[in-house]
Amino acid sequence: MPMMNLLVAFNGSEGSVAALRYAAALAKRLGAHVTAILAHSTHEVIDKRSRWIPKEARALLEAANTSILREIEEKFEVERTAMGLANALQLKEVSGRVDTVLSEAARHYDILIVGRHSKTDDEHVTLHPDRIALMSGRPVVVVPAGYEGGGTLSHSALAWDGGRAAARALSDSLRLLEEDGRVSVLTVGLRTSWPVEDLMTHLSRHGVEAIHEEWPPSHPVAATLIAWCRRNRPSLLVLGAYEHSKFREDLLGGVTSEVLAHIDIPVLLSH
Structure with missing residues (x-):
């Protein structure tokens, strides 16, 4: 089945602008439908329902929340109009x-497209693509701010170690890889130890022309993937997220986190 139902998260950040443009271009290429979602927390440091808080203070809190959301909606409207949508x-x-909102919403779509996490995002709309990939059970495409490659699928890269997460990422991305070719x-x-030739045969039977490149254990995984993508400019990197525990990756740093922090092309994450 082709990907026909795309969800894109929009929070007003530059990453979300790039994600919105990418989603619209991808939907046009695939003949798919795209839905945009603004997920936000209440952004309250105190409970404004408490009886001791003056009515005026409650009104100020509500106004602050509303102002942030309206600014995001206005930015969305500018983008939507510019794209002719x-x-x-x-x-x-x-x-x-x-x-949590985005994870639950994503389960009702083929794929979720988001901007890369930024520390400058307002806390009440910030999102974490890696956590969403873990919680949602759906593939998540992470688009870096400033990405202008559109939805063109010309050549993809698949990070492969034969593990469960890599296999899930392959399955979740296969329709895009078939489109890419x-x-x-x-x-x-x-x-x-399973022969990589079986993977190449699998891709070939799905109409995908595949080549295999490999590096010895002396090469750092994340740095090698990032450097290869910068040299070869694929349109997408497919990556199994957190083959080991996310706690370990957060504590020590890991492939998923490093790739997302430094790569300049869209990354499809799956767990």
Whole structure:
């Protein structure tokens, strides 16, 4: 089945602007439908329902929350108009824990497209793509701020170690890889003992032209993937997120976090 139902998270950040443009271009290329969602928390440091808080103070808190959301909606309207989608793209507004809202929403779509996490985002609309990929059970495409490659699928890269997360990422991205038609399978260091030739046969039977490139364990995985993508400029990197525990990656740093922090092309994450 082709990907026909795309969800894009929009929070007004430069990353979300790039994600919105990418989603619209991808939907046009695939003949798919795209829905935009603004997920936000209540952004309250105190409970404004408390009886001791003056009515005026409660009104100020409410106004501050509303002002942030209206600014985001105005930015969305500018983008929607510029893309010529004034009547074809609506923005859903949903309150709650942002990562949880997006994870639950994503389960009703083929794929979720988001901007890369930025420390400068307002806390009440900030999102964490890696956490969403873990919680949602759906593939998440992370688009870096300033990305202007559109939705063109010319050549993809697949990070492969033969593990469960890599296999899930392959399955979740296969329809896009078929559309692309050309994939570089990248293996760095240790991988499972199962012959990689079976993976190449699998891709070939899906109409995908694949080549395999590999590096020894002496090469750092994230740095090798990032450097290869900068040299070869694929349109997408497919990556299994957190093959080991996310706690360990957060504590020590890991491939997923480093790739997302430094790569300049869209990354499809899946867990």
